Amino acid sequence: MVSKELQELLLLARNKSSEGRARLVENITDLFLSDDGRLSEHERALMSDILGKLVSQVEADIRKELSSSLSLSGVELPEIAKMLANDDIEIARPLLERSALLKDPDLIEIIRMRTDEHRMAIAMRDDVSEQVSNALVEYGSEDVIETLLNNHDTQISKRAMEYLVAESRRVDRFQEPLLQRSDLPGDLAYRMYWWVSAALRKRILSDYEVDPLLFEQAVRRAASTVLVDQGDEQSAYVRAQKLVRRMVENGELTIQFLVNSLRQQRVAVFVAGLAELGGVNFRTAWRIFTDKGGESFAILAKAVGIDRNQFTSIYLLVVQAREGGAAKSPGVLKDILALFDATSEANAKGALQVWQRDNAYQEAIEELEKVG
Numbered sequence: 001m002v003s004k005e006l007q008e009l010l011l012l013a014r015n016k017s018s019e020g021r022a023r024l025v026e027n028i029t030d031l032f033l034s035d036d037g038r039l040s041e042h043e044r045a046l047m048s049d050i051l052g053k054l055v056s057q058v059e060a061d062i063r064k065e066l067s068s069s070l071s072l073s074g075v076e077l078p079e080i081a082k083m084l085a086n087d088d089i090e091i092a093r094p095l096l097e098r099s100a101l102l103k104d105p106d107l108i109e110i111i112r113m114r115t116d117e118h119r120m121a122i123a124m125r126d127d128v129s130e131q132v133s134n135a136l137v138e139y140g141s142e143d144v145i146e147t148l149l150n151n152h153d154t155q156i157s158k159r160a161m162e163y164l165v166a167e168s169r170r171v172d173r174f175q176e177p178l179l180q181r182s183d184l185p186g187d188l189a190y191r192m193y194w195w196v197s198a199a200l201r202k203r204i205l206s207d208y209e210v211d212p213l214l215f216e217q218a219v220r221r222a223a224s225t226v227l228v229d230q231g232d233e234q235s236a237y238v239r240a241q242k243l244v245r246r247m248v249e250n251g252e253l254t255i256q257f258l259v260n261s262l263r264q265q266r267v268a269v270f271v272a273g274l275a276e277l278g279g280v281n282f283r284t285a286w287r288i289f290t291d292k293g294g295e296s297f298a299i300l301a302k303a304v305g306i307d308r309n310q311f312t313s314i315y316l317l318v319v320q321a322r323e324g325g326a327a328k329s330p331g332v333l334k335d336i337l338a339l340f341d342a343t344s345e346a347n348a349k350g351a352l353q354v355w356q357r358d359n360a361y362q363e364a365i366e367e368l369e370k371v372g
Contacts, residue, residue, distance in 0.1 A: 052080055063087060068094045070101070082106050089117040096121035104131050111135040116144055123147040128154035137163065142171055149177035156181075161188055169195045179203055186210040190354040193296070194287075201295050205339060210350025237282055240268035244276050253277070255310055262317045270321075277304040280356040288355075290322060296355075298340040303348035311340055 055063060067084040070077060071094035081101035085092045095102060096110070096118060108131065111119050119140045122132065124147060133156045136148050145164065148154055156164075161178075165188045168174040175196050178184055189208040193201055247253040253273055261269040267289075275285035278300055288296040297318060301311045312333060 052083060055080060055083060060088065060091060064091045067091050071095045071097075071099045077101065078103075078106075085110060085118075086114060089115060089121070092118060093121050097124050098126065104129055107132050108135045111139050116141050119144045120147055123151060123154070125151075126153050130155045130157040130160070133157065134160050142173065146173055146177060149174060149181065152181065156183065158185070161185070165191055168192055175200055179207075184208075186350070187354045190351050193351075193355075194291075198293055198295075201293060202339070205295060205299070205343065205351075209347050210354055236268040237272065237286075240266075240272040241275075241282060243269060244272040247273075248276055255304075255306055259310070259314060259317070262314065262321060265321060267321055274300060274304065278352050280352055284352075284356050289318065292322070294319075294336045295339055298336050299343060299348045299351050302340060302343050302345055303352050305345070308337070308340065312337065 055066065063084060066080075067087070070081055070084065078101045081095055081099055085095040085099070085102055085106065092110075092114075096107075102110075107122055111122060111132070112135065119136055120143065122128070123136055123140065123144050128136075128148070128151065133148060133154050136144055137156075137160045140148070148156070149164070161184065164174055164178060165184075168178055169192075175192065178192065179189060179196075179200055186208040187210055189204045190210060193204050196204070244253060247257070253276060258270050258273045261267075261273065271285045271289050272282060274289070275282050278285065285300070288300050291297065294315065297315065298311070301314065306314065315333065315336060
């Protein structure tokens with residue numbers, strides 16, 4: 001039977017007419033891809049090898065039809081599936097997007113060896129493993145990666161997620177898809193805080209929580225002892241840090257002292273005091289102080305225990321010190337107070353620890369200028 005079936009297929013393959021091509025696809029589908037196909041398991045295995053040779057000889061439109069039929073069939077022909085999945089994208093797409101016959105090693109090889117269109121189709125699959133996602137991130141274009149991020153059926157490793165978060169500083173189009181993923185860890189979301197839009201900042205602050213206990217191993221005081229060990233020992237920030245530490249040792253560092261420092265325009269002392277109370281280094285506190293959005297300062301204030309009334313006064317003074325001129329109208333406080341009220345102290349402390357410990361964040365603030 002095998003010989004007779006094969007002879008019929010070979011004759012049809014040589015028939016270049018539209019009718020002949022149609023009959024060839026129909027016979028192949030009937031023999032191999034229908035649940036009630038006439039071949040036994042043994043005959044199917046034998047014919048699979050023969051079909052592989054035949055497929056390489058037929059025209060593209062026949063291979064395309066076969067790929068589509070195979071992608072919808074439950075018939076096990078993995079070698080044929082791999083052959084067609086490595087074909088031109090119009091032939092390969094149905095299998096790349098949905099065939100379970102293609103296993104992770106097959107998909108990874110296609111990602112490495114074929115085109116970005118092949119990678120795009122793989123990024124759209126219903127279930128993408130971490131290994132396949134890693135390969136897509138490594139070999140794919142920005143279009144492919146954005147498609148991968150928007151596909152919430154994909155699994156993305158922590159390592160790949162860290163890389164994409166770092167890339168999102170350069171590639172704006174990654175930012176929103178990343179922040180829409182339920183598997184984005186809170187610490188990575190807060191890492192993105194410094195380079196996303198105001199709207200995405202609000203999403204981070206409202207949707208992501210950070211457990212401060214996660215970072216309790218960080219050596220907070222060691223990290224906050226010095227901004228830069230070298231350089232001018234008489235610079236304003238070094239003097240301010242020394243003053244603040246003496247006050248801590250004497251139990252004299254209070255919120256009211258910081259308010260008075262700000263009123264006297266002793267900005268370095270104010271920032272050094274906030275850094276000490278928040279358990280972060282001077283650089284982190286200074287970056288928060290100079291952040292014009294104000295959201296990060298609200299987080300710091302909540303973390304160090306500043307109450308709502310104190311925050312209102314301090315924030316207006318901060319805006320005045322940062323931007324000069326008369327104090328701003330209380331109207332500017334509406335949104336920032338809403339954020340202050342909605343943020344828990346625990347989450348604020350967790351956010352501070354993320355900002356403090358993250359090396360990528362430290363690199364992002366290298367532009368910091370010395371005070372004084």
